[in-house]
Amino acid sequence: MIRLLGLISFAFCASVLAEEKKNTKYKFSFGAIADCQYCEAPDGGKRKYSSSKEKLHQCVEHFNKEDLSFVIHLGDFIDRNFSSFDEILPIYNSLNAPGYHVLGNHDFEVADEYKELVPKKLGMPAKYYDFKIKNWRFICLDGNDLSFIAYPKGSEMYKKSEEYYRKKKISSPKWNGGIGPEQLHWLRKTLEKAEDSEEKVALFCHFPVYPPDPHNLWNAKEVIALLEEFSCVKAYINGHNHKGKYGIKGGIHYLTCKGMVDTNESAYSIIRMYPEYLNIEGYGRESNRTLEWE
Secondary structure (H helix, E strand, O other): OHHHHHHHHHHHHHHHHHHHHHHHOOOEEEEEEOOOOEOOOOOEOOEOOOOHHHHHHHHHHHHOOOOOOEEEEOOOOEOOOOOHHHHHHHHHOOOOOOEEEOOOOHHHOOOHHHHHHHHHHOOOOOOOEEEEEOOEEEEEOOOOOEOOOOOOOOOHHHHHHHHHHHHOOOOOOOOOOEOOHHHHHHHHHHHHHHHHOOOEEEEEEOOOOOOOOOOOOOOHHHHHHHHOOOOOEEEEEEOOOOOOEEEEEOOEEEEEOOOOOEOOOOEEEEEEEOOOEEEEEEEEOOOOEEEEOO
């Protein structure tokens, strides 16, 4: 009898340990890159524009050796000139995993007649969109929804951006952008569905919203207030500020990834999603981090 109880106890402990081990194994992983910002131009300070092609090539080679569910580029894929896309896109499109984009301000540093073609050129389904991997909902925002760069000067959307910037008395620089009312409505509905479905949510955008910084979205506070209404939101990941930054507010992790274009050293990461945290394995200038949630 004692021996039987011992065997039962051993089996129970083994089962618990197996369950714990199962729960600590990451569910899936993805690659993240910010500000490749390629163009054929002389270096500008720390920015090595033309060498981004080789850095991206090495990054993609690395990613293709990993079991990744997808890769996200966090905006500013080019620095300027629509022709730059033809030079750098074939490298990114050689990824084994699906490759996604969010729109950066420099992606619109092209002649006016090409501005509306940028999302299609990048293969994006829309300027803002979402997709699901296992129990995670990933939301890709368009921080150039309101912008002085994404639209031809004098166009209807340019005028709306001017009016918004003036009426809201925005102090954030004009080279940033904002998220308009229609996209905010879509974001709320998407978060409501994720909450009802008991999904976890991570958001991608080019522009940061937190901590406070000159690079932040024009309506960063409005976006944060919306995100904090939903317990499903765990992380907001962006580029734009090449130095990188991190903060946590209201239980949400805000991570600014470092720019690939800066210096001769690269910057990218592999992010592994665990049940109670995500682990960031940084390469080049990118830092290693573990971000936990309740």
